[in-house]
Amino acid sequence: VRSLDPVTLAVLNGRLVQIADEMDATLYRSAFNPIIAEAHDACHGLYHAQTGATLVQGTSGLPIFVGAMAFAVKAVIDKVGRDGGLEAGDTFIFNDPYEGGTHLNDFRLVRPLMRGGRVFAWIASVGHWLDIGGAVPGNYNPKATESFQEGVRIPPVKLARAGAIQQDIVDILAANSRVPQSNWGDLNGQINALDLGERRLHALLDEYGDDTIASALAALSQRAEALMRASIAALPDGTYSYDDFLDNDGVIDRPLRIALDLTIAGDRMMCDFSRSAPPCDGPVNIARSTAVASCYVALKHLFTDVPANAGCLAPIEFIIPDTTLLGVSAPRPVAGYTETILRVIDVIFGAFAKVAPERANGSPFATINALSLAGWREHRRRWIMFCFFGGGLGGNPEGDGLNHSNNPISTATIPPVEILESLYPVMFTQWALRPDSGGPGKHRGGLGAIYEIEALANDGAEVFLIGERGKYPPFGVNGGKSAALNRFIYETDNGEATPPFISKVTDIKIRHGQKVRLETPGGGGFGDPATRETTKVVRDVRLGYVTREAARRDYKVVLLADGSLDAEGTAKARADI
């Protein structure tokens, strides 16, 4: 491997990332289901020929996939190692969560980039399909106790042989979904993206030569590792622990501990999750590869200048025993994996707040609230509106947290109300910020939201939800307080109700004209709320972000009847602490 000058390296890095970005854009623009087209629940990249390690990722791809794709490509490499018979133009497809997947909805397409009869690298595409069978439309089955109740599991198989699509595979996929046409459109979008990436990469390799590009890829990985080591080395040595909890697994109503002991030793880091709860009956387990991918997401948020490739994981050791819910294998259910990985990310943030309090942020809202409303159209065809929802980010050293953001695992934008209403028989009656949902702090947590949806179809709608943070709120740091809990409310013939598992819902049906309401958490606060500038609290009350009562209770700020500051009352309230 010859060494490249830093300028050429920077140029090639830009070219490679652009190719991945354009693959992302191609899929978004040609996909069918709004979770990819509007919410960008997808990712593309370039992966190492032998190890599957991530070489290049797009900047817009879903962060959690950025971490997980390497394991998916490795699964294909292993299969080729076992079965042989790889040809140019082959494309593998699978959704197996235990082979470097995440959950069954995420379909991976993996294709070798062949140069002179050898695999130079792999290109891959992943996107969230709307439905792949199982007990529940949209596959978020909160009651699943084994994978088979969640949907159809496809191991790595050849979708295309030497460029020819295998109709057998397409037929199997179509027969196992409630919305085959949507899946067919998304599959074609992913093929479009791979075709484009392959074409562009061949052009780049032709232009610079395979050796030059190989050298650049190696150098970029080494650089990420060097930056990560430098970042870790700057932190104080020691072991820092943080524990948090999931509400329940949807099957048994008891909390599940997610525990981290994080050790910094020189330029190395160890993440030990051994004290976490054992594998659970319900669908909030994750595979080891998914756990590692979520650690990668947390670390990238903390060390933003380290490039997104496998090099940044080299200095980090993971201890994730298969006796915990973070290291399960088939057929443990995993549909609600998003909730668990968000908690894994939270405990890293929590431990990091002890390592470097001055750089910490309050916990983000950290639940995706995967809500599906489903019903029937004419001719017994299914409609499924699947959406996940926003909340607040944590207060941080720079200022207040962002209102209504996406989650740390995601860059997904929310589908427009008008798109959802034009596709499904629903009407949104509220789409608003949720007062008092941000964790109080010197820098307040961002606000969560209230979404209220009415069923317009004559036969109403079935409702499914996998959420979290219904019992354990997003935490604050450095004296900041927790955010509001997640709440789900649905209308029945006897008035409003909340589900027994709080954040997980199945077997609920609302009638025509009845509503469901989701109230999502904000982010945790940063710093003691009693030190927040009084002018900011007055403004928060004026704008309705914080109620008058909460201003008094949490911020020790007293307002006069006209909404202005009661300076005397406030001074007294703050002195009394």
Place this chain on the structure above:
Amino acid sequence: MSERGVIVGVDVGGTFTDLFLLDASSGSFRTAKVPSQRGNEAQGFLNGLNALGGAAGMNSIVHGTTVGTNTLLERRGPKIGVITTRGFRDMLEMRRRDRRRTWGLWGDFVPIADRDLRLEVNERTLADGTIHTPVDLEQVRAAAKLLLEHGAQAVAITFINAYANSDNERRAMTEVRTLWPNAFVTGSHEVLSEIREFERSSTATLNAYLQPVVAAYIGKLEAALTVQSFSGQLHIVQSNGGIMSTATARRLPVRTALSGPAAGVVAGAALAKAAGFDNLITCDLGGTSFDVSVIADAKVAVAAQTTVDFGLVIRTPMIEITTIGAGGGSIASVDRGGLLQVGPESAGSVPGPACYGAGNTRPTLTDAQVVLGRINPERPLGGELKSLDVEASKRAIATDVGEPLGLLVDEAAAAIIRVAEARMAGAIRLVSIERGHEPARFVAMPFGGGGALHVGALIREIGLKCVLVPRFPGITSALGCVLADLRHDTVQTLNLMLDGLDVEALQRRMSTSARELSAVVAATGIPVARIDVVNELDMHYLGQTHTVTVPLRDEAGEGTCISQSLIHQAFEKAYLASFSRLLPGLAIRVVSLRVTAIGRRPAFDFSVFAPERFASLERAQIGKRRVWFDGGWRDTYIWARLALPAGAVIAGPSVLEQPDATTVIEPGLAGRVDVFGNLIVEPAR
């Protein structure tokens, strides 16, 4: 007729106000450059006109402005109110649930209208256009009164599904107008009758925010022009590169967001076409940014939407301009991983590069150019500084780049330029190669103060065919104001299936739009050679949410030659241009109709830029100095660019100087002066 008279283009930029005056009757032109006055742009504008002898004798003035953009970026607009569907007042603040960047969770967002000035009323339209709840006009009145009491100067009315049926929104607007003291009432369907509530509402709200500012600015200009006995008409350049009347600009100021840069692209396209090039990439290098735009087959690329700043989305057709933070003021530094970075941090024009001696001690791209002898330190642009401090540049580069990388100061300066050029090349690649344009078919046109310093990189790094440096790179945007066509466009969401499409109804709709838009164009009063109408359909396979734009070849706008099967063919052709696979058998839907009316201006005769007939090479050569190229110092001829005769060929290494720009011809390249005074640089034969 004014085409025989005097037309003046005025581009007010961040640092300078540039003017270009064309006297059509005599075929002569003049230029002027005066400092801009930030916050009082009208004064710079008038100073510029005075530099050309005042407005009295001028027949029309066409203005490219950044007042709109700056108002948005610096949040200098007034208090405004928003009236929304009950339950949706937070939609603007909730955005599309995005965050600032993929990695890192810090940073918040302050919406353009405060939450207590966003009020809700009872009303609701469904996705199919059915009115579910008629608008409660009592509540609308109460809301408008409350907004006025709170001091709102403008109001946007943004109702859910107004694209499908605008009745409720129109009734609310009428009601508000009865008590609103000014004309600043914007309805979302008026600005953009297209699905997606956030994008439509954001565009409408930003329009309301800009209305008082842009109207006051235009009012100030018009009043001052009247005082100067200006009897012609003032026009404004839109983000789509077309001219509009000041009346339209007051009504739809959101369309001025990229006014100035768009004019530059228009000029580039016209200049290149006259010089015989249809495929062009314009490269505008200013103090803080590098703006790139592609013109393929003589067509300017137009984007449907842009994000001005996080959460501030404008959806209206704009010339597609890709901007990266790499300008003359971009700061060079070495990151913790030992990699040299240039930008996006910038020293701007104040305090500016280290060599300005105005307080910045960190090295910039301009400092690197000064150290390597490419910029003449005795003759800085714009005439405000007497000379540049070369030693300050050297110190800054040695400390921040040379020492950390173990390079001598010359080498470090050269490395800064190379990294900056790599970023510029990346931006160009993003808009060209990555979109399937073959670079060898394209010429680059660098303009702005610094673009022509990087001619060599444009050829070497990207493989472009050649580089065309216009006669006056520094006033290109002002020239564009004089050249721009008149233009007006509209979009209407239809949501109709192609199968069974009522083609006659579509044709009637196209004809109506064509008539209305042509009337707007005609009302500007600027003479045009003809009015073209362009019809496009946004289409997709049923189930997709994004669309491809399908041009209908029916320039007359009468819709005489469209049919279902022709639309089908046109859709498949457009789809295959973007994606590798059609989806035969799936239903196809017509989502929106886009109609544009373009008033084509009479052709401009670029021979006004022809070099003087008695110019000579001998007199153009004004000196020699040492300039760094390819790892060493080379004795290099310095030329007075404007004194070169047509047909002259200048071999690299050479530096060409003129008041508004510097051109560097690297070794191995040669520049040829064409009959229009352009400099065409290519690899030497």
